[in-house]
Amino acid sequence: MSTTDTAIASAEAHSAHNYHPLPVVVASADGAWMTDVEGRRYLDMLAGYSALNFGHRNRRLIDAAKAQLERVTLTSRAFHHDRFAEFCTQLAELCGMEMVLPMNTGAEAVETAVKTARKWGYRVKGVPDGMAKIIVATDNFHGRTTTIVSFSTDHEARDDFGPYTPGFEIVPYGDLTALSEAMTENTVAVLMEPIQGEAGVLVPPPGYLAGVREMTRERNVLFVADEIQSGLGRTGRTFACEHEGVVPDMYVLGKALGGGVVPVSAVVSSAAVLGVYRPGEHGSTFGGNPLACAVALEVVAMLRTGEFQQRAAELGDHLHHELGLLTGGDAVRAVRGRGLWAGVDISPALGTGREISEKLMDRGVLVKDTHGSTIRIAPPLVISKEDLDWGLEQLRGVLAD
Template identity: 70%
Template sequence: MTTFADKSAETSSAAGYIALDERWSTHNYHPLPVVIAEAEGAWVTDVQGERYLDFLSGYSALNFGHRHPDLVRAATEQLGRVTLTSRAFHHDQLGSFCRELAELTGTEMVLPMNSGAEAVESALKVARKWAYRVKGVAENQAQIVVAGSNFHGRTTTIVSFSTDDEARADFGPFTPGFVVVPYGDAAALAEAITENTAAVLLEPIQGEAGVIVPPDGYLAEARRLCDEANTLLIADEIQSGLARTGTIFALDHERVTADLYTLGKALGGGIMPVSAVVGRADVLGVLRPGEHGSTFGGNPLACAVGRAVIRLLSTGEYQQRSTALGAHLHERLSELVGNGVSAVRGRGLWAGVDLAQDGLTGREASEALMKRGVLCKETHGHTLRLAPPLVIEERELDRGVDALAEVVGMR
């Protein structure tokens, strides 16, 4: 019979931990072969004591780095008080969290949830309810226009309007009511909007697609078209928001305001799953008791951590760091174009790096970077996504880019 000691010996190496993961956990991810045991700031340490520079930040969930002391303190203090009441009762963190988040984002009302996908689902439900109750769309006729190559989550409804075959295959039948148009094509967007359109849902910058920045003027035109048609504009800022691009919202760069925003990832500071829909009170106000909810949404622990995140953002320090360090990152990355890299895109501390088609795949480059002490992840074949935590130092950015330059063959 296998004993606990035997198991401990079996998992004493990275290979052992990975073998156990692959035996017992569902294979819905393809992680790099590294087993992280500790983390702090921009660095992680594996079970064998090797340190790595984190250039992914949990897909922007770790904007403030690993275990930021202010966030750990907030979580620890709240753990000693109360963690869950459900929304059957009030608790002393919810009101302050909603007010402070509304003030930070310049919005009027907050709907707290848990995951990013849950925030998107909530925004879709609110938009449809608004279309029927306020706009006057006929029952069950509301449509939502979305962009191709989008990524808003992996629920059945959300993958219903994905254009990624891998995300959709064998998960039908799909939820109706969505119209897909090419991202960045304002003419196609204009043609798709009808009297039955409840909302247009867009990522101001598409993350999963490879950190795709839309053409100048596209987001402003989307706003104009929505205004003209009395249609809501929903901005998915789950990856792009909360200082990742140098502003609270990536949409702020275009001086465009959405009716609803979805937030997640960084709102929980890498400690808790915390998400929210924020926006106009007359839109979110269509919900009535019993029509939507979540047992854990807006729980005391999540609100305490979320409030600590808001305090970090309220100083402007992290927006400034993202702007300044992002400029340095993109300057360094631009040096690689033509030397194993075909294109670089992004804004702030967020970049999509297209590798030369005749060179390494994204997966091969990620594995080679891992061997050089830098962790990031590929997307769509030959593209790397870089999203270092906003606490990173310039010399650490240089270390990561130097490793990438070595991997793609420049050095």
């Protein structure tokens, strides 16, 4: 057996089969490129579902992590440490908010947002105890905890994990009328992805996010934007909500906030919202740890210049122009997305998304499928135009074959 086959066989034998990875075993990576155990190089066009917005082993982020590793990595929140206040201050300023509640994973941040919205509903809005409702959208993906899958419409993510957590209303994504009809005096929040990533990079109709913002403001309901995948430069703006001039009540952040180095997530909001917490009501041993803060502070500094947002916007225009040329024929049914993020619906006659991804892997390009014949393209924001064009050429080759 080859080194690749041996590694895959061992993983299949000794790890739970909760993922179905492509048959490649990565040994090293740099920038937008990964190298497998056999020495073959692959162009990364997925970027860890946006966790690697700044590329693999970005020197600024690695240096920040190394420096912190030599000082202190964990104190727990039982004590203050010298990176925490700076991290909270800088991230709040980047978001135009006042307060930060740091966690580790995106799912933890969404759970924190749910708890925050409910507590705000009881403490501030005056919703009767146990009656708080949160409105979410069909085809959402916010994580995989028991509470989060309770309001998923994806059967693979949801089935066999009940009993499910109550308190959520599901409405069609992009439908303001349905949203309005679902709101009651007990609605405390609307939790939405500005662009639905796992669903296939679905962009809502123009004016939808602005409509959600107006409706929630009028009815004293929190607008919670899950920008875990869409935020921090991916769409050509710091946040996807900015494309409609919208500022939510709460940002839920993760993935790229840790720079592909450590898991870092956060809920960022106003003092009026996050101020509902008192000591002991919520927490995390590793949330806001010194190493995480050091890396995330460098991420915030990189985003503050605007260069990565501009790069995503410019290369994104090029990406969508080139992908748009593939539509109208028999191979590509539709292309969606914004910035360096696209969902490409391949004709089922050409194969499943998995089969297309495997054919691209054979040509040295790594993407991932979702929902049948859709593939997602989300390269690191540091990718060169030449490498992006080469990756697109491999896609054209697969479709031609």
